[in-house]
Amino acid sequence: xxxxxxxTFAVVLLAVATAxxxxxxxxxxxxxxxDDVTRNVVRGLLGGAFSRGxxxxxxxxxxxxxxxxxxxxxxxxxxxxxxxxxxxxAQDLLGKDASVDELAAGADALSVGVSEKTLTRMRRAAPxxxxxxxxxxxxxxxARGVGPSKASEMVLSLMARNATGVQLxxxxxxxxxxxxxxxxxxxALTLRGKGIMxxxxxxxxxxxxxxxxx
Amino acid sequence: xxxxxxxxxxxxxxxxxxAFIEIVQFYYPxxxxxxxxxxxxxxxxxxxxxxxxxxxxxxFGRFREDARFDPWLFRILANRCRTLLARSxxxxxxxxxxxxxxxxxxxxxxxxxxxxxxxxxxxxTLPAEQREAFLLRHVEDLSxxxxxxxxxxxxxxxxxxxKRACDALRARLTEVEQQNDR
Amino acid sequence: xxxxxxxxxxxxxxxxxALPATNPLATARIIAAVRARRAQAPSRLALVAQWMREPTLxxxxxxxxxxxxxxxxxxxxxxxxTVDGSSPDIATTSEMPLPTxxxxxxxxANTRGEGVAVAFLFEARNAKSVAVVGDFNNWDAxxxxxxxxxxxxxxxxxxxxxxxxxxxxxxxxGSTVVAxxxxxxxxxxxxxxxxxxxxxxxx
Numbered sequence: 001x002x003x004x005x006x007x008t009f010a011v012v013l014l015a016v017a018t019a020x021x022x023x024x025x026x027x028x029x030x031x032x033x034x035d036d037v038t039r040n041v042v043r044g045l046l047g048g049a050f051s052r053g054x055x056x057x058x059x060x061x062x063x064x065x066x067x068x069x070x071x072x073x074x075x076x077x078x079x080x081x082x083x084x085x086x087x088x089x090a091q092d093l094l095g096k097d098a099s100v101d102e103l104a105a106g107a108d109a110l111s112v113g114v115s116e117k118t119l120t121r122m123r124r125a126a127p128x129x130x131x132x133x134x135x136x137x138x139x140x141x142x143a144r145g146v147g148p149s150k151a152s153e154m155v156l157s158l159m160a161r162n163a164t165g166v167q168l169x170x171x172x173x174x175x176x177x178x179x180x181x182x183x184x185x186x187x188a189l190t191l192r193g194k195g196i197m198x199x200x201x202x203x204x205x206x207x208x209x210x211x212x213x214x
Numbered sequence: 215x216x217x218x219x220x221x222x223x224x225x226x227x228x229x230x231x232x233a234f235i236e237i238v239q240f241y242y243p244x245x246x247x248x249x250x251x252x253x254x255x256x257x258x259x260x261x262x263x264x265x266x267x268x269x270x271x272x273x274f275g276r277f278r279e280d281a282r283f284d285p286w287l288f289r290i291l292a293n294r295c296r297t298l299l300a301r302s303x304x305x306x307x308x309x310x311x312x313x314x315x316x317x318x319x320x321x322x323x324x325x326x327x328x329x330x331x332x333x334x335x336x337x338x339t340l341p342a343e344q345r346e347a348f349l350l351r352h353v354e355d356l357s358x359x360x361x362x363x364x365x366x367x368x369x370x371x372x373x374x375x376x377k378r379a380c381d382a383l384r385a386r387l388t389e390v391e392q393q394n395d396r
Numbered sequence: 397x398x399x400x401x402x403x404x405x406x407x408x409x410x411x412x413x414a415l416p417a418t419n420p421l422a423t424a425r426i427i428a429a430v431r432a433r434r435a436q437a438p439s440r441l442a443l444v445a446q447w448m449r450e451p452t453l454x455x456x457x458x459x460x461x462x463x464x465x466x467x468x469x470x471x472x473x474x475x476x477x478t479v480d481g482s483s484p485d486i487a488t489t490s491e492m493p494l495p496t497x498x499x500x501x502x503x504x505a506n507t508r509g510e511g512v513a514v515a516f517l518f519e520a521r522n523a524k525s526v527a528v529v530g531d532f533n534n535w536d537a538x539x540x541x542x543x544x545x546x547x548x549x550x551x552x553x554x555x556x557x558x559x560x561x562x563x564x565x566x567x568x569x570g571s572t573v574v575a576x577x578x579x580x581x582x583x584x585x586x587x588x589x590x591x592x593x594x595x596x597x598x599x
Contacts, residue, residue: 029534029536032534032536032538057534058531060534061531061534061535062586064534064535064536065529065531065535065563065586065587066586066587067535068529068535068537068565068567068573069573069584069587069588069589071586071587071588075586075587078586079586079587082586083586101558101559101560104531105560105561108561111585130559132558132559132560133559133560133561133596133597135560135561136559136560136561136562136595137561137595139561140561140580140593140595143582143583143593144580164424165559165597166420166421166424166597168597169595169596169597170421170424172595173595176580176593180580199428199431199432231427231430231431231434234427234430235427238423238426238427239418239423242418242422242423243415243416243417243418244415246416246418246422247412247413247414247415247416250416251412260422263422263426264422264425264426264429267426267430268426268429268430268433271430271433272433329407329411330411330412333408333411333412334412336408337412349412352405352408352409353409353412353413380405383404383405383408384402384404384405387404387407387408388404391404
């Protein structure tokens with residue numbers, strides 16, 4: 001049963017990875033942009049990014065977000081340029097094998113003020129699996145008002161203790177809720193972070209514990 | 215209905231957390247389905263299922279290694295549901311505002327939401343033991359022997375409960391059909 | 397002995413048979429509660445003895461459930477996640493609406509495509525059409541139209557999103573972008589409009 005499950009996970013990961021790579025080069029969505037001028041500008045920007053080795057999918061999404069929000073062509077262009085720049089930086093920090101999701105998540109993290117050093121440390125903490133989720137959690141914590149360095153330290157500590165994706169997600173959800181209820185963001189982070197630490201299983205010498213999930 | 219590999223149950227009984235997690239993930243949808251149909255409320259259902267799994271974990275010591283896991287699990291779950299039912303005092307309508315009707319996931323489109331609502335309303339009016347027996351037999355597809363193991367009730371009493379539930383359903387649903395035909 | 401298998405009963409049973417998708421946070425809470433009990437009691441024998449003495453949840457477990465309930469409470473305001481289970485009995489429609497639940501998270505072998513199935517819910521009585529748009533579907537209104545339950549019910553749909561942080565909103569009547577009132581806000585530094593945050597977790 002367990003090996004079946006491992007196989008299934010492997011299949012899922014493979015499917016996700018393959019699909020991600022394919023989607024990264026998908027120009028077909030340009031057709032969704034009805035305005036000719038905007039479409040041409042976006043096409044040009046995508047072409048440039050492609051030639052620089054940056055995955056297009058997040059850039060396309062950014063463009064289409066602008067279209068959905070009825071943004072001006074200039075705003076769309078600026079947003080795409082800014083995103084591409086951040087993604088190139090994320091590529092430097094997260095490595096050539098980083099997935100599209102990681103790059104997009106890394107770019108988001110950088111955009112809210114997470115330091116480049118943090119991205120490097122996170123990569124080092126988990127060199128072989130995607131840290132898109134961790135980056136997303138970190139971004140969200142900062143978006144809720146936690147200072148980037150405090151949030152970074154917390155996420156890195158939890159990664160070192162093998163916190164699960166569920167726990168990390170719960171952390172950001174909890175902090176968000178606490179902040180919405182009026183609590184100081186960093187107090188909330190400390191509180192909720194402690195809560196998770198107390199749940200983390202002891203080091204793997206005693207039990208057959210689940211290996212850190214992706 | 216597929217059952218979990220007995221080896222997994224065995225490993226879980228012996229303390230393998232990974233195996234226990236597999237059990238939870240394998241059975242959760244089915245347990246939730248039963249609990250929802252029994253209790254009529256998502257929140258209560260989740261509570262019942264959670265309680266049941268925790269209790270499964272705690273009382274694994276009593277689970278005989280040669281026994282089948284399914285009926286044992288459902289017995290614990292059915293107990294939890296009964297306890298929750300006894301505790302709930304206020305009458306709760308099955309379709310609460312804001313809750314998405316559970317029937318929407320039914321694959322056969324010809325039902326429509328109304329049909330499923332009618333079924334639930336009939337279920338809700340049934341005595342708990344009839345509802346339980348009906349669900350175990352016709353939704354969870356347990357054999358009467360298994361249901362006896364789950365409920366601790368004799369076979370003929372069980373068949374009577376199922377029959378009564380079916381009679382009530384048939385009566386109401388026939389009415390509904392006739393109304394729809396008009 | 398009579399075994400009721402006539403058509404009406406079968407149809408009734410079928411309408412009840414659709415398997416709900418696993419609520420990932422719920423399964424995670426179960427595991428957390430169980431781990432807590434392991435941490436407390438050194439031996440399973442002790443646990444069994446405890447269960448036999450007190451057939452209700454111990455105070456610590458109750459506390460965990462309460463803590464988990466806090467999580468549920470906060471996140472229940474957001475988009476709802478589900479993960480398709482691996483059982484072959486699950487309804488195969490991708491438009492499976494789900495009850496208000498909580499956050500995304502856990503795994504179950506989801507081999508039907510990339511990402512995790514996430515259910516969205518939006519109340520808009522007077523809308524004629526609603527779609528979910530977000531970074532997981534390229535803000536494309538045509539890819540995730542929502543359906544409503546009855547003339548007054550909430551709009552729902554299910555979308556696949558990969559683990560991580562996502563930004564989304566609802567597109568009402570093809571033109572108005574509305575943030576999800578039940579979810580945390582995402583400040584849009586690029587375009588200024590308001591959107592919502594969705595956290596999808598991973599195995």
